[in-house]
Amino acid sequence: MRIAVVNNFFPPRPGGSSHLSASLAARYVAAGHEVLVLTAAYQDAPAEEERDGYRVVRLPAMPMPQLGLSIDFDMAFALARPANLRRVRRLLDGFQPDVIHQHGQFFDLTWLSGWYARRNKIPVLLSVHTRLESPDPKYTALFKALDRFLVKPILRSYRPRYVIMDELCGAYCEQRYLATPDEFEYIPVAVEPSRFEAPPTRDVRAEYGIGDQPLIVSLGHVIPLRHRLPLIEALPTILDKHPKTKVMIVGRIYYDAFVKRAAELGVTDAIVTTGVVPPADVPSFFAAADIVTHDLQGTGFGTASLEAMAAGRATIGTITETNFPAVELRNWDNFVLARPNDGPDLAEVVIRLLDDPQEREWIAKAQRELVHANFTLDVVARRHLEAFARMTGAPLPQLDPPRPEERPA
Numbered sequence: 478m479r480i481a482v483v484n485n486f487f488p489p490r491p492g493g494s495s496h497l498s499a500s501l502a503a504r505y506v507a508a509g510h511e512v513l514v515l516t517a518a519y520q521d522a523p524a525e526e527e528r529d530g531y532r533v534v535r536l537p538a539m540p541m542p543q544l545g546l547s548i549d550f551d552m553a554f555a556l557a558r559p560a561n562l563r564r565v566r567r568l569l570d571g572f573q574p575d576v577i578h579q580h581g582q583f584f585d586l587t588w589l590s591g592w593y594a595r596r597n598k599i600p601v602l603l604s605v606h607t608r609l610e611s612p613d614p615k616y617t618a619l620f621k622a623l624d625r626f627l628v629k630p631i632l633r634s635y636r637p638r639y640v641i642m643d644e645l646c647g648a649y650c651e652q653r654y655l656a657t658p659d660e661f662e663y664i665p666v667a668v669e670p671s672r673f674e675a676p677p678t679r680d681v682r683a684e685y686g687i688g689d690q691p692l693i694v695s696l697g698h699v700i701p702l703r704h705r706l707p708l709i710e711a712l713p714t715i716l717d718k719h720p721k722t723k724v725m726i727v728g729r730i731y732y733d734a735f736v737k738r739a740a741e742l743g744v745t746d747a748i749v750t751t752g753v754v755p756p757a758d759v760p761s762f763f764a765a766a767d768i769v770t771h772d773l774q775g776t777g778f779g780t781a782s783l784e785a786m787a788a789g790r791a792t793i794g795t796i797t798e799t800n801f802p803a804v805e806l807r808n809w810d811n812f813v814l815a816r817p818n819d820g821p822d823l824a825e826v827v828i829r830l831l832d833d834p835q836e837r838e839w840i841a842k843a844q845r846e847l848v849h850a851n852f853t854l855d856v857v858a859r860r861h862l863e864a865f866a867r868m869t870g871a872p873l874p875q876l877d878p879p880r881p882e883e884r885p886a
Contacts, residue, residue, distance in 0.1 A: 478871055479511045479573060483590045484580035485553065487516035487533065493780055494606040497667060498580045499529075504858035506530035508874060513572045515565065515586055517553040534568060536561050536586070556585040565589045569597075576865045579603045579637065582654075583623070588631050595635035600868040602662065602861070603637035608649045610776075612701045624653040632656075638868060640861075642666050643800050645777050662864045663803040666780055667857035670848060673760045673788035681725075681765035685749050690721040691831050694766035694790075696759065696781045698728040705735040707773040707795075710820025711827060712744040719831050725749045727762055763788035767837065768830055772796075775817025783852050786844040791830050791837045793823070803860075804851045811843040 482502045486495040502512045512531035517538035518524065526533050537560075538553035555561045569577075569590070577594050579587045582605050594601045609620035609628075632654050639654075641647045641661045650656040682688060697703050708724060715722050724747055730736070739745045754762065759781075763769060769785035770793035772778050778794045785792040795817040798806040806812040813830070816822040830837045850856070862874040 478575045478865060478869060479513075480505050480865065481569060481572060481574035481577045481590065482512060482514045482531075482580070483516075483577060483584075483586050484514075485517040485538075485555070485584040485586050486581065487514060487519070487535075489522055490519045493666075494580045494604070497604075497606075498578075500667070500669070500854050501578075501858050501861060502531050503529035504854060505862065508858070508862060510862075511572075513568070513574070515568065515590065517555050517586065519553070536564060554585050555589065562589065566593060569593050574599055575869050575871070577601045578861070578865075581606055582632060583607075583609065583628050591631060591635040591637065594637075601635060601637035602640060602864055602868065603632070604640040605642070605646055605650060608646065609653075610649075621653070629654045636660070638662055638864070640664050640864075641802065643777055644797070644802060645800075647802065662860075663801075664857060664860045664864070665801050665804060665852055666783065667854045668780055668783045668787055668848060668852050669854055670787035670845075673763065673784070675760070677761035677764040679758055679761035681761050685725065685751070687723055687725075687749070687765070690723050691719050691767050692765060693722065693724045693768045693770065693827065694727060694762055694785075695724060695771040696727045696762065696769070696785070697771050697779075698753075699726065699730045699732050699735065701732050702774065702776055703771060704732055705771070705773065706738055707815075707818050707820045707823050708770065709735045709738045709742065709744065709748075711824035712739070712747055713742055714821065714824035715827050715831075716744065716747060718828050722831070723747055723749055725751065725762070725766075727751045727754055727759075729753050759784070760788060763790050766790050768793065768827060770794075770815075770823070770827075773815075773817065773823065783848055786841075787848040787852075789841050789845045791841040792844055793826055793830075795819075801851070804847070806847075809840070811840075811847045813840060813844075 482498055484498040486492045488495055488499050502514055505512050514533040516535050518535045522535055524535050536555045537558045538555045577590050577599055579601060581587055582603060609624055611617050639650050639656055639661050641663050642665050695705060699705055739748055763785050769790045772782050773795050775795045778796045778800060782792055793813045793815050795815050808814045815826045866873045
């Protein structure tokens with residue numbers, strides 16, 4: 478197959494969808510397919526290059542102005558250069574794609590390639606990486622209006638199939654874009670477990686004076702959608718049972734409500750904040766943890782949580798057992814669940830894990846197996862290729878399934 482991959486975000490631009498689209502493109506090539514990537518220009522990245530066996534074309538683009546608002550995005554728009562309309566058409570005419578894989582529903586290169594696909598009757602698979610949502614009512618109203626009056630009409634004009642990574646994404650696409658489950662491909666987000674197989678490069682416990690005390694690691698910038706308040710509310714109960722427990726919050730603090738609440742509850746001494754750490758150091762922080770939890774508000778289970786599972790650490794989520802439609806989650810079997818925004822329930826879950834190191838180790842191993850069986854880049858790439866085959870009528874890819882690790886005795 479000839480697969481056109483379209484994403485305004487692409488390396489060297491940072492970001493989850495950027496690196497995922499590049500990794501998937503490389504795996505499409507490794508499976509014997511031709512790939513063309515269309516993306517927006519970024520800093521001094523070359524306008525064209527060959528990487529991992531495929532061609533990347535970066536189209537001239539205009540950065541979005543930064544207005545000092547809390548919703549400022551680091552984005553660039555190709556439509557700001559009218560000549561890109563013709564260039565996208567020429568590039569795709571020359572490549573003759575069998576299928577187009579778009580990343581991001583509100584990027585203008587998505588809309589340009591969707592227009593081309595409709596005119597040329599080319600099937601499109603659209604990966605929805607971000608839900609336009611906010612805890613701020615005024616931004617919620619703005620995002621709903623953008624989805625209703627701009628994004629939805631464009632998407633309905635060329636009717637892509639949607640990559641649904643979790644049930645929240647599915648509900649979002651149904652409500653905002655009037656998509657139906659018949660238009661969904663259930664493919665979860667991908668992680669790369671090999672990042673966590675090497676020995677840690679930093680002794681985090683020694684650096685922060687943790688020693689052998691119980692340690693809960695919570696990774697990710699502190700923002701209103703990841704404010705850590707349930708973890709702080711749980712701490713007094715946890716400390717009553719395990720008084721030496723430490724909570725390590727890894728990331729920049731943009732929203733400090735948890736700091737104030739910790740002072741009110743008298744648990745400030747149990748909290749360690751690290752600020753931003755380089756991505757290469759994340760495995761060291763997970764290696765130091767007894768428990769990992771950061772997605773505590775019922776808004777999903779992100780890549781960082783899946784990576785913690787891949788690292789073999791007991792990881793708590795506040796989703797449902799049906800969160801990943803293509804993956805079976807079983808609480809206290811291959812997963813650990815707490816109720817969203819519920820400090821007392823989270824405290825019970827943490828205490829159970831700290832009380833029984835053997836169960837904690839068993840759960841951690843089961844979670845790691847779950848990642849290897851369902852969330853690795855190889856597994857996710859294969860599921861994308863299977864979707865492309867169904868969409869184009871091509872033969873299904875003949876790839877060996879992954880071999881799960883043995884369950885502990």
